[in-house]
Amino acid sequence: MQAQAQYSYKGLVTDAETGDPIPFASVGLKGVNSGGTTNFQGFYSFQSKVASDSLFVSMVGYTRRTKSVDKSPGMHEVDFQVKPSSADLSEVKVYSGENPAFRILRAIQANKSRNDRIQMAAYEYDSYAKMELDVDNISEQFKGKKVMQDIASSIKKFEQQAGEDGKLLIPTYITETVSKFYYLESPRRRREHILKTNIKGVGMGEGGLISQLVGGNLVTNYNFYQNFISFFGKDFASPIGEQWKQTYTYYLLDTVQVEGRTCYQIEFEPKNPADLTYTGQMWIDTTQFALTQIDATVGKAANLNFIEKVKISQELEQTETGVWLPARTRFLIDLEEISKGSAGMLLKMYISNKNFVINKPHPLPFYDRTSEVATNARDANPEYWKNARHESLSRQDLLAFSMIDSVKSVPIVRTYVEIADVVLGGHRTFKDMDVGPYISGLAINQIEGARVRLGFRTNALFDSSWIFRGHASFGTKDLIPKYSGEVNYLFSKSKWTVAGIKHSYELERVGLTPDLIGDNKLFYAFTRWGSFSGAFFRRDSEAFFSTEFIRGFRLTGSMNMRSFDPLFRFQYRLQPELGMDSPVQDHYNDTFFTFEARFAKNETFILNGNEKVTLATRRIPVLTFRYQQGLKGVLGGDFNYHRFTLKAYQTFRLGKYGRSDYTLLAGYTPSNLPAPLLFPHLGNETFMFVRSAFSTMNYFEFVSDRFASLQFNHNFEGLFFNRIPLIKKLKWRFIVSTNVLYGSQRTSNRALMQEVNQPMDSRYLDRYDFDSLDPKIPFVEVGYGIDNIFKLFRLQAFHRLSYLDHGNPDLFRLMGSINFHF
Structure with a gap:
């Protein structure tokens, strides 16, 4: 034998x-x-x-x-x-009666409480992550170009490595990471401490946004026991989630041995391929009904943009408590080429975890820093990596590392990577300085004529603590230079503690200033075009200090001196009790102190050099409270006042019905002030849709000294259009919106802005009533529309339902916007 x-x-x-x-x-x-x-x-x-x-x-x-x-x-x-293809189910046998896979799916739900990692109080493990960014879909015509000749030999090696049926890929960026990952369930906290990194890339400045994506567990720690798996801001229904029966079709294929365990092998596919779902296989332990392995793919038919394929493969390991944790994960995104004949891009990540420690939580402050990179993370030598990797590098990995230096000489490869950095960050990097943002570089308006703006900021290569920003702009019509300068010092990245001073002289618009618009830089740039009504010059000096002393809880204090010099007919009464005999003034100076507290529980972010980029929050609203106190007589200030605002923002999933977001905003001031210092509500006279604006309200139409508003938006994703033949190929998404505003002005504030018999000198004839709302009648508008037209545009109609005869309103407005999203 x-x-x-x-x-x-x-x-x-x-x-x-x-x-x-x-x-x-x-x-x-x-x-x-x-x-x-x-x-x-x-x-x-x-x-x-x-x-x-x-x-x-x-x-x-x-x-x-x-x-x-x-x-x-x-x-x-x-x-x-x-080669990938659609699932071939020709060999699957279907018998009468209940699908035998359903019994197993019900058992998975019944045993979820003992298998799902969310049941643990805490866990931690050692992790190794590898990320590779490649250029793919390279045509024979492109390979024949002269610029490719310098790396011809390397390309030949890669073609040999790919095999007779494989496709050529050109690696542009590879990173390896060794880290410790920590998870706390209540309150939910995650922390990844990156111990060592090995980064090799084309066109990647250290500290750039893409180069910060070095860890794996914060972005790929997928848990299929959850009802939805989130990435790209989308929610994909899990094949073992609570809605499994309504979403997927299942086929029980066999029982097989997986690492010594007998497992059910189940194939799954979406009932509607256009929905945000997966196709693939999973292996379920026959005794504990636990997920042991899964291979899940999102295909091109899904309602996603710019994506050829997304694939997640995961292997889980049972811990000493019986709960299963991911031991290995592969995550792949295949991005389609931007235009015919161009190349696409491929992002691949591999994460290996081991040495699990279960239910031994650290003190809560330990988890305050979501992501932390050790100061000597880049100091590891080749010998260190030989021992630190959980598995040895493959032949393809070794070849990819050696090819990076050759690829650096190819201009188009560097261009692709630099474009990705510009799209994500909005600036173009030149060594230790970023220039931009480009969307604000040019504008044409009635007052300035052709306005040209050039801005800059230093990055982490200049200094890890000192940050300088500024801009200069000039109009060909008014010939008045505008400018700004700012100096910040970053004391601590772990607590994100920063202090700074800044000064600016700029042409602004009432109710459309950056502090009111917020972070929507595109809308702010858009408002600088056209008639430019409500314009005023503002000189602003500020000193501020901000710290996040507890994770998710940020405090900011600042002192400002601002001037208001309008270019429209404006006046306010200095002694309104005298009525028409009151003296008036057509400008003012405002000195004030601001205190702001922001609470964003479970917020995740990455560090873009010495900038902090927020990715998302979970579960609860982001709350912001602001108090502002005017200081009359201090540094020329004209007013004493108190001003309070409270804001709540949240985005949440409504199951298969899509995703909603809302903004609740309330403000109150007990003081008598000129209208621009009250609460001018953000109107929108452009054709560009903006979430924070009231789409059928004119600029400066309403001003309140007390108000409350709700702005609600819901995106049904492809819930409706995915079920319409032919239309579903367009990947349209149906959206609805509702905006409601209650507000009022006290009689004393209205009297302050009433004109008197003294004519105001102004070369501009426009004047604004800064009218108030009736406290018993809300301002209401509703909207509906289509998102993702040609994968880029949003078209939405709005109807004004109240104040139909106030001023000269547009009762119906059609608005569009450009949305780059997946």
Whole structure:
């Protein structure tokens, strides 16, 4: 009797388009009941006592491949590159009665409380992450260009590595990370402490936005026990979520051995491929009904933009408590080419976790820093990485590292990466300085004529603590230079403590200043075009200090001196009790102190050099409270006053019905002030939709000294259009909006702005009533429209439902916007 089989087979199975290993694929001998399954690295190995002349590989979502093999005894090494395709269900047998997979899905839900990691109080583990950014879909015509000749030999090596059926990829960026990941359930906290990084890339400045995405667990720590898996700001229904039966079709394929465990192998596919769902396979433990492995793909038919494919493969490991944690994860995004003949981009991430520590939480302040990079993270030598990696680099990884230096000489590759950085950050980087934002570079309006603006800011390469910003602008008509300058010092990144001073002289518009519009830089740039009504010059000096002393809780204090010099007919009474005999003034100076508290629980962010970029918040609203006190007689201030505002913002999922967001805003001032210092409500006379504005309200139409408003938006995603033949291919999304505003002005504030018999000198004839709302009648408007037209545009109609005869309003307004989203 032979001690071992005479025929041995091994090899690597990879995706022909991405070069990524394919885990969980079935490999076997044709006509012989002998085979194996690829591991998480895509390798297979098995033995057989019987020979065959053909070896096949099979995997859901890929074309079945067969290769001839020699029937002689010994070791046979055969690699496969398999091409993606729609799932082939021709071999699935469906019997009458209940689907046998349903019993297993119900058991998964019943055992969720003991298997889902969310049941643990805390956990932590050691993690290794690798991220690679490639240029793909490279045509033969492009490879023949002169600029490619310098890396021709490297390209040839990559083509050989890809295999006879593989597709050429040019790596542009690779990073390795060794980190510690910590999770606390209540209150929910996550922290990733990056110990070492190995970064090699084309056109990537250290501290740039893309180069900050070095960790893996903050963005790919997917939990399929949740009802929805979120990425790209979208929510994808989990195949083991509570809505499994309404969303997916299931096929029980077999029971197989997975790492010594007997598992059910279940295939799943969406009932509607256009919905935000997955296609793939999962393996469920037959005794504990726990998810042990899953391979899930989002295809091109899904209601996503610029995406060829998204793929998540995950292997889970049972901990000492019985709960399962992800041991290995692969995440892939294949971005389609921007135009015909151009190249696409491919992002691949691999995360390996081990040394799990369960239910040993740290003190709450330990979790305050979401992401932290050790000061010596870039100091590791090659020997360190040989021991730190959880698995050795593959042949393809080694070749990718060696090719990066060659690729740096290719202009188009560098251009692609730089465009990504500009799109994400809005600025163009020149060594230690960023120039921009480009959307504000040019404007044409009635007062300034052609306005040209040039702005800059220093980045982390200039200094990790000192930050300088500024801009200069000039109009060809008014010939008045405008400018700003700012100096910040970043004391602590862990508590994000920063202080600074700034000074500016700029032409602004009542109710449309940056402090009222907020972070919507595109809308602010748009308001600088056209008639430019309500214009005034403002000189502003500010000193501020801000700190996030508790994670998610930020305090800011500032002192400002501002002037208001209007270019329209404006006056306010200095002694309104004298009525028409009151002296008036057509300008003012405002000195004030501001205190702001912002609470954003579970907020995640990344560091873009010495800038902080917020990604998202979870569960509860973001709350902001602001108190402002005017200081009369201090540095020329004309008013004593108190001003209070409270804001709540939240975005949340409504199951399969899409995603909503709302903004609740309230303000109150007990003081008598000129209208611009009260609460001018943000109107919108442009054709550009802005969430924070009232779309059928004119500029400066209403001003309040006390108010409350609700702005609600809901995106049904593809709920309706995905179910209409032909239309669903357009990937349109239906949206609705409702805006409601209650407000009023006291009689004393209205009297303050009444004209007197003294004519005001002004070369501009426009004048604004700064009228008030009736406290018993709200301002109401509703909107509806289509999002994602040509993957870029939003078109929305708004109807004004109240104050129909106030001024000269537009009762119906059609608005559009440009939205770059997935």
